[in-house]
Amino acid sequence: MDKSWQVIFIYLLTHLGLIFFLYPANIIGxxxxxxxxxxxxxxxLHICVVYLYLKGLAFxxxxxxxxxxxxxxxxxxxxxxxxxxxxxxxxxxxxxRAY
Structure with missing residues (x-):
């Protein structure tokens, strides 16, 4: 069973929550x-990490x-x-720290 899209979706979803909460002030600063x-x-960087993860799972x-x-x-x-x-x-x- 191929779960590649599920892995990508969960990865993006969790990181988007962190990115939109913490990083705007840090990026602007x-x-x-x-x-x-x-x-x-x-x-x-996130795309490279997901690619490496999925490439590793392909083995x-x-x-x-x-x-x-x-x-x-x-x-x-x-x-x-x-x-x-x-x-x-x-x-x-x-x-x-940010909260």
Missing amino acids: SSNESHWIPILLGVL FPGKDIIEIYTQGGQLLKVLFLLPIFAYFMMAMIISV
């Missing part, structure tokens, strides 16, 4: 003019990310989930 450049760079046809991590062992789980944990912690800290 980060540059004196040409505010579209940081926005474009952020969008391109394991018919499996989702949970099945891949389960078969990989404990060390692989920690190595892959540690950056995700760090990202979520940074997002929570920034959210609390």
Whole structure:
């Protein structure tokens, strides 16, 4: 079962909520003019991350990310989930700070 569009939709939906809540003041404050450049760079970065994620899932046809991590062992789980944990912690800290 191919869930590529669902992954892309959830990724965009969660990040749009974070982007529209936190980043407008930061983007306007980060540059004196040409505010579209940081926005474009952020969008391109998100597109690259989604592309890499989907490309990685293509190496394991018919499996989702949970099945891949389960078969990989404990060390692989920690190595892959540690950056995700760090990202979520940074997002929570920034959210609390901005709110």
